[in-house]
Amino acid sequence: MDNQGDSLQELSEKLFRLHFKISEYLKETEKKIETIKSKYEPRNQFNAWRNSQEGKQWKEEQYKRQNKCCPICQQPILSLKGSHIDHIKPLSTHPHLALNTKNMRITHGTCNILRRHQIEN
Ligand SMILES: [Zn+2]
Secondary structure, X not given: OHHHHHHHHHHHHHHHHHHHHHHHHHHHHHHHHHHHHHXXXXXXXXXXXXXXXXXXXXXXXXXHXXXXXXXXXXXXXOOOOOEXXXXXXXXXXXXXXXXXXXXXXXXXXXXXXXXXXXXXX
């Protein structure tokens, strides 16, 4: 009888350790899923595109197409440095347009921030 008691004890300890291992494993898996998800998050996708060669080239070309002018305040954008790429239909409501250049324009940094502030409030 004593032996049976011991083995039950052992069994429950084994089960406990197994359960612990499984929860640790699940936690690790969830972390990996979050990392993968964040890579495909619209804002991150856009940032990656903006920093790419293609994005930089688009910005140069778009700057010329807009005659170096800010479509929000109609004033000249003196330098691309400090300018922003504005999503006409905001990312928050139109995440599927994150990389659609037809939905993008170059604005002053301040104009973009003010506009976003107005949309969000
Ligand atoms: Zn402006």
